[in-house]
Amino acid sequence: MATKILIIEDETLIRENVAELVRLNGYHVVTASTGREGLIQAMLHRPDLILCDIRMPEMDGYQVLEAVRDYRSLKTVPFIFLTAKAEESDIRRGMVLGADDYLTKPFTLSGLLTAIAGRLQREALRETDLQGRLAELRRSINSLSSHEYNTPLSCIIGFTTLLLDSYDEFSREDSLEMLTMIKASSLRLKRSIDNPRLLEELQQIDRVPSSYTTGSTMFDKELVNKAIGRINDRQELDVTCHLDLESAQISLSETSLGVILEELLDNAFKFSDGSHPVKLSGRRGEINYQLTISNHGRVFKPEDIIRIAPYRQFDRDIYEQQGLGLGLAIVQKLLTLTKGSMVIESQPTGETSILVIFRRELL
Structure with a gap:
């Protein structure tokens, strides 16, 4: 599937020219003539990269960028500003909001393609690193979970089987000792099941008052x-x-x-x-x-x-x-x-x- 690039530009000639140049270099292009339209396009059809003009009526590029970074599925999409001027204060404001790069009009085709390729490559590396860390976390969770679930279960099953099969052969003290170990293993297993759920609940609270965070x-x-x-x-x-x-x-x-x-x-x-x-x-x-x-x-x-x-x-x-x-x-x-x-x-x-x-x- 071709890489999708969203171009948000209110000047028709610039928008069409940039779209054609990008399209001729193998990218799938979607365009929008206003910031609001571009934001809707991004939310409906997540692009791989956004090129956005700064000076636009109603909703300017900074507002688009801020909305994009607030939208969970778009937070990491590379975002490049297109601007007629690039004063230091403008660049600083964009970077604070999460812009990845600036292209000053008029820009060359090579400059445009280099900026696009660079940001896409960086995003690919970020995604590869993220997937690697997720895979490592999954391996760690699987390894820990297997041990934490199977160890107490083995104890519970083993002692329960002994008591069922040979109950009359054990003294009262031996039976109580085995029952105590079954109880300890059951409590350990319950904690292994409860703690992931508890952590997940806590991560969803995020400072909103709840039974966990209020009281005396x-x-x-x-x-x-x-x-x-x-x-x-x-x-x-x-x-x-x-x-x-x-x-x-x-x-x-x-x-x-x-x-x-x-x-x-x-x-x-x-x-x-x-x-x-x-x-x-x-x-x-x-x-x-x-x-x-x-x-x-x-x-x-x-x-x-x-x-x-x-x-x-x-x-x-x-x-x-x-x-x-x-x-x-x-x-x-x-x-x-x-x-x-x-x-x-x-x-x-x-x-x-x-x-x-x-x-x-x-x-």
Whole structure:
């Protein structure tokens, strides 16, 4: 299929001449005599590149460009301005809005074709890079998902089969131990299913008030101990945890606060080496509440801190670890939506501290 180029130009002679020159060089051409008509054409039949005059009545080129960049399916379409003059202020304004290039009238055929080819090539490279990253992400998700779904399922199926086939041969203690492992595996599997859905919901909120971003919750030891209990049930852990917390009313729903606590504590427990207890310290500020969670174990490298993203786990090829790599991404998104923040510091000695700042509910 031929590359489609949309030409938006109100001067008939220029529009027809440019269209003919471009068409003769193998491109499929669509034209529009007004900015409004051109925008409609772009929305109905997405072009591969847009050539647009700046000075047009009713809707000028800047307005067209702004509308194009606001339209999701057109955001990345290369956009070249055609202009009778190219003052620095005009160029700067266009670049701020997202223009890719300028051609000053009168321009040569070679200049026009070079600009078109250059922008199309850059877009092709961008698309290739994007597809490569998407393929890498799909491979990562498939690999993580396969492990996170199949491991607990194997445990559930295996112990359930043993109990069904040989129930009378096991002592009560053995049966309870197997049932406990079935429960832990079921909770782990549920979390692996729930977290992708939760992250997707959070990404759709974008600062619009919701049950995740509104509310008020008392932050205290009882709330923390509930989160610790849920983690221990799922991970079959019994990690020593020291609490030094001041109680405070936090401007966050209990669900969201529980998610943040559980995800951060889950990581602290999971990556501790057992030599030191996990520590939680919470202090009231004038308008904020500062929570610090510290553990001793795997070092969180500085270059990894800035690369936190969904479905990204660090050094998984070296260390066995549970999860889909969504925990910190979920915490970051919740804090962003509620005007909180998080800072991670990790020392070469193995101590990692996460400082979380919540907004307090001021009475």
